Amino acid sequence: MPKRSDIPLEEREYGHIYLILAGLLALTTFWAIWDMIHERAPWQRYQMTFNAMEKQNVKAELGSLLEEFNASEGETYQSLQDQLAEAKVKLEGEAYKKLEAELAKAEIRLEDAMQTYRFSKSEYDAIWYLYKHAEHEGHVNEMQKLRSKVDALNAEVVELKKGWDDAETARAEVETRIAEIRGTVDNLETEIAAMREPITELEGKIERIADRKIKIEQFVFGNFVRGNFESYIDRVDRCTSCHVNADKSGYEDYAPPFQTHSNRDVLLKIHPVNQFGCTPCHDGQGEALRIPHAHGTVPHWEHPLLAGNMIDSGCNKCHSKEMKIEHAPNITRAKRMFFDLGCYACHDVAGYENARKIGPPLNAITQKTTPDFVYHWVVDNKSFRPHTRMPNPQFTHDEATAVTAYLSNIAKDTEYTLPKAPRGGSAARGEELVESIGCKGCHIVTQKDREIRVTDVSYDIAPDLSKIGSKVNRDWLYAWIRNPKQYHPGTTMPRLRLTNAEALDIVSYLMRQKESDPPASMIDGVDLTSPELVAEGKSIVRNFGCHGCHDIKGMEGEGKVSVSLNEFGGKTHDELFFGDALAKGEVAAETWDDWTMGKMHNSRLYATEAVVQRMPNFAFGDEDARTLTMLLKSWDGRVIGQKYLHNPGRLGEAIEKGRRLVRKYNCVGCHIIEGEGGYIRPTIVEAFKKSGKGKDAALSASPPDLIGEGRKVQPHWLFTFLKNPVTQIRPWLSVRMPTFEFPDGEVNVLIEYFQALEGMNVPFSEINIELTSEQKSAAETLFSAEYLSCFSCHQVGSKKPEGPPEGWAPDFLLAPERLNPDWVFDWIMDPQALQPGTKMPGFYPDVAESLPNILGGDADRHVAALRDYLMNIRKFANRL
Amino acid sequence: MRKMFVLVIAMSMAALLLTACGGDGDTTTDKAAKKATTVAALPGYKVMAITDGGAIKGRVTFSGAVPAKKKVEVTKDINVCGKEPHYDASMLVSDDKGLANVVVKISNISEGKGMDAMGESVELNQLGCAFKPHISIVSAGAELTILNSDGILHNIHTYSEKNTAINVAQPGFKKKMRRSFSEPEIIRIACDVHNWMGGYIVVTDHPYYTITDASGNFELSDVPAGTYTLEYWQETLGKMTIEATVEAGGTAEANVEYATDS
Structure with a gap:
């Protein structure tokens, strides 16, 4: 065999090479097709599976519908069909054909009649012209000759017109008879179609499913997120290519991807998929079509699908300004925690720039407590108060000694002077007061309170007083509870308008609440005035950023000591310092989630010998840690396009501001606001139990639910009341609405908040209610004991109802200044609708119906008379 | 097609x-x-003719010391409410330890006598500022006639969970009103005008319900033969259950004793 190179080029064999290449090409083609269908396009299979599934469901639905139809309407349907068949037979029958022939004839007759008439008419017109012409020219003879012709033709025209009309009538008659037969068929057909409509609809649905094209579904959102070059980038979501029916109800119990979106009717109604898509909330890679790619669980995709507990963090991208996000309780709780715990004291976070310092000032600390207490507190505050919201500073012995020295030192220069508290006071009366005037709206005092007083967060919003006697001194406590603002002008602790005797009783009760086993002093013999120690303490306080939460003299202008959290959620794991935690197995994996969870569990987790970590230890439990991690995740630095951001509007903004204040002053400790709060209630029930009173009595002695407050009361009254809440609306309550000394601005925020909750746009309106004499006498009758017997429970000034005060209802004399007439009307009409569970019974409309002699027995007129009388009651009060 | x-x-x-x-x-x-049935049939319960039914008889007692009668102070409308003394009705024990006002029901019965065994109409009267009877039994959907025999303002405030809670005034001139409850449950009722007034409405899903008399006795009649769970409920002491087997034409004994701490 000659060598291949010896064979001349044109004679060489290429067949086997071509064969191999062709084979390869064919294989590659098959592979490409296989890959396309099986690897790259799972969505095709999902769509096909879903279509088959839906078709089956619709068929099943159709089956049961048909069954039902046959059972309930089968008979009617059959008789209609029979009638139709019968009617159709008539259409085919001889009689109908005859009619059709008749119609044809009648039409020919009509045509003929019209034709003859028209000829005759034109002849007449011609003669008539000639006649008129002759008249014009004055040819009298000619006129006479033509006259008879005109008359003859005129008669003929009239006659022919009549013939035409007759022919038309004849045709109409035949037509009516035909329509009668046709109409029966048409009516029957319409009726049958209407009856079968649901069936036809399902049949159509099946056909439409069969016609559905298998294709990539996508939504494009313009200018969704800001890119690196300041311009906004569009986003494309193709998620619905696989999650075909996320926006269809009825598949709630199916496994993904065929599962209906959770809470779809609410969430997707607010966020239509074609406007908001999927990844704006859920993250992931919207354009991708293969599972891991689309979910973003591939290397280097920065925002993988938010899963499990992190899902809510998606809400915060567009709802970052709101304290409360409807339908997202976890993120709402996270925001409350962030706000309550004062995280913004050390970290920069947008929206919290001007938030207050949440801790007390430390400039006169020795007036309040002892250096020993300060020492133990900064070493381990949680051992004294496990639920305090102050994180644990966990200072070493040396650090704590220095800090104690520094704080004791600045306290020497304070201008705050503490008067001596008088001796005496009854602890028993003090206990009663603490249980009854409302201290437990914010404070935990006993172990029992801890068990029963459950709030929406795991930490205390105000100090636990169960060991207060081991912390503060008697003089300080006496001064503090009488006027907290004197020691701490920025405090949210209100004044309860205590008399000196009351304050003394409370002090003697609280001072008995002591730690059972106080720790021994660790700074005995240390010279706390040593300038080196003081200087060291100052530098520790500054480095650890204590001034973030506390006012400390000399550190007024200091900045925040830690990093900004505005882009923290966008950090990648390689930007985070894990210390030795990975090696020691203290964090599970090198991920952002694990790092953050670790930090939440233990703020000092990543400290090493070389790297000091200063963040005080919050030591959150699992749930709290996850909740805050979720919030941090949402702050990833991405700037979302304006049109996607939630715009709360004027009322929404008012609500937002109000919610922050409600949180700041812990109004929900006592009141139920927006359906939440009233945390004091179990403690009142408990206190009532002691005196043998039941739950109902306790609940009616609890601070009121503020449902509908904005519509209920007049803004001017509310302003005066909030500034100085001394008006006793419910004299039977021993709980006192405290004096918060709100600045005017805050009172206005609260008023606007309550009004905005009720959707009220106009804060003030004129109230001028005329009372007619008819209304007056009707109202007086209705108010009386024989009728509605209003005074059986309601007080009118000095005229009190019978029985113990807890059975009373608010003083009518307050109504004209306090209540909004529209609300009064609705309230009398149906109290339960405005405040479910209220003790005020409903009288209307039943009462009006049984009293036809009063205002015609018309409920609206009755209630209007009662309202108008009430709004003018001051004029008649002395006569009641 | x-x-x-x-x-x-x-x-x-x-x-x-x-x-x-x-x-x-x-x-x-x-x-x-x-x-x-003159009363509408209830879902989950089938009426059948009882030919050879048995009865369940029993007595409910209280093992603890007989509590002293506790007088309730009348603080309002004394000329109407104060005619008769009022006593705390939350636990009425007779001298021989019989416990009154215990609701007894068969908790697992799905067919039996007709609903009219419950009586044609049930009346709840507000008389002398007390609910008479203290516990009313009415079947779900049936009408409860609420009377005000006092001629002063009363109100019916129901603390129900399954039925919509109502709080309706019944002024003195309105002698009679009617209400019905659709869901079976034991509803506490109160009058907000007279805070000592309290009672219960038991809304039933079948006719095998009864209340013990002053000496703690009760009887359920026309019970089809079978083994049943009997449930006892007392407003202060709570629930107890026992089993009872009824033979055709026979009478089963079903006594229970509430202990102080139950």
Whole structure:
């Protein structure tokens, strides 16, 4: 065999090479097709599976519908069909054909009649012209000759017109008879179609499913997120290519991807998929079509699908300004925690720039407590108060000694002077007061309170007083509870308008609440005035950023000591310092989630010998840690396009501001606001139990639910009341609405908040209610004991109802200044609708119906008379 | 499509034929059942004729010391409410330890006597500023006639969970009103005008409910033979359950004793 190179080029064999290449090409083609269908396009299979599934469901639905139809309407349907068949037979029958022939004839007759008439008419017109012409020219003879012709033709025209009309009538008659037969068929057909409509609809649905094209579904959102070059980038979501029916109800119990979106009717109604898509909330890679790619669980995709507990963090991208996000309780709780715990004291976070310092000032600390207490507190505050919201500073012995020295030192220069508290006071009366005037709206005092007083967060919003006697001194406590603002002008602790005797009783009760086993002093013999120690303490306080939460003299202008959290959620794991935690197995994996969870569990987790970590230890439990991690995740630095951001509007903004204040002053400790709060209630029930009173009595002695407050009361009254809440609306309550000394601005925020909750746009309106004499006498009758017997429970000034005060209802004399007439009307009409569970019974409309002699027995007129009388009651009060 | 249509008609005709043939036999029993109940039948409960029913008799006692009668202070409308002394009704124990006002029911019965065994109409009277009776039994959906015999303002405030809570005033001139409750439950009722007034409405899902008398006795009659769970409920002491087997024509004993701490 000659060598291949010896064979001349044109004679060489290429067949086997071509064969191999062709084979390869064919294989590659098959592979490409296989890959396309099986690897790259799972969505095709999902769509096909879903279509088959839906078709089956619709068929099943159709089956049961048909069954039902046959059972309930089968008979009617059959008789209609029979009638139709019968009617159709008539259409085919001889009689109908005859009619059709008749119609044809009648039409020919009509045509003929019209034709003859028209000829005759034109002849007449011609003669008539000639006649008129002759008249014009004055040819009298000619006129006479033509006259008879005109008359003859005129008669003929009239006659022919009549013939035409007759022919038309004849045709109409035949037509009516035909329509009668046709109409029966048409009516029957319409009726049958209407009856079968649901069936036809399902049949159509099946056909439409069969016609559905298998294709990539996508939504494009313009200018969704800001890119690196300041311009906004569009986003494309193709998620619905696989999650075909996320926006269809009825598949709630199916496994993904065929599962209906959770809470779809609410969430997707607010966020239509074609406007908001999927990844704006859920993250992931919207354009991708293969599972891991689309979910973003591939290397280097920065925002993988938010899963499990992190899902809510998606809400915060567009709802970052709101304290409360409807339908997202976890993120709402996270925001409350962030706000309550004062995280913004050390970290920069947008929206919290001007938030207050949440801790007390430390400039006169020795007036309040002892250096020993300060020492133990900064070493381990949680051992004294496990639920305090102050994180644990966990200072070493040396650090704590220095800090104690520094704080004791600045306290020497304070201008705050503490008067001596008088001796005496009854602890028993003090206990009663603490249980009854409302201290437990914010404070935990006993172990029992801890068990029963459950709030929406795991930490205390105000100090636990169960060991207060081991912390503060008697003089300080006496001064503090009488006027907290004197020691701490920025405090949210209100004044309860205590008399000196009351304050003394409370002090003697609280001072008995002591730690059972106080720790021994660790700074005995240390010279706390040593300038080196003081200087060291100052530098520790500054480095650890204590001034973030506390006012400390000399550190007024200091900045925040830690990093900004505005882009923290966008950090990648390689930007985070894990210390030795990975090696020691203290964090599970090198991920952002694990790092953050670790930090939440233990703020000092990543400290090493070389790297000091200063963040005080919050030591959150699992749930709290996850909740805050979720919030941090949402702050990833991405700037979302304006049109996607939630715009709360004027009322929404008012609500937002109000919610922050409600949180700041812990109004929900006592009141139920927006359906939440009233945390004091179990403690009142408990206190009532002691005196043998039941739950109902306790609940009616609890601070009121503020449902509908904005519509209920007049803004001017509310302003005066909030500034100085001394008006006793419910004299039977021993709980006192405290004096918060709100600045005017805050009172206005609260008023606007309550009004905005009720959707009220106009804060003030004129109230001028005329009372007619008819209304007056009707109202007086209705108010009386024989009728509605209003005074059986309601007080009118000095005229009190019978029985113990807890059975009373608010003083009518307050109504004209306090209540909004529209609300009064609705309230009398149906109290339960405005405040479910209220003790005020409903009288209307039943009462009006049984009293036809009063205002015609018309409920609206009755209630209007009662309202108008009430709004003018001051004029008649002395006569009641 | 056309084939389908023919099929539909064929099916519907077949269905018609079937119902036409099978119908006659059933109607008579239906009518009999309807006749047996004047009160609407309740879901989950079937009325049947009881020919050889048994009875459950028993006594409910209290093992602790007989509590002293506790007088309730009348603080309002004394000329109407104060005619008769009021006593705390939350635990009434007779001298021989019989516990009154215990609601007894069969908790697992799904067929038995007709609902009219519960009585044609149930009346709840507000008399002398007390609910009379203290516990009313009314079947779900049936009418409860609420009377105000005092001629002063009262109100009926129900603390219900399954039924919509109501708080309706009944002024002195309104002698009578009617209400019904659709869901079975024990509803506490109160009058907000007279805070000592309290009582209960027991809304039932079948007729085998009764209340113990002043000496703690009760009887449930016309019970079909079988083994049942009896549930006892006392407003202060709570619930107890026992089993009882009823033989045809026989009488089963079902005594229970509430202990102080139950």
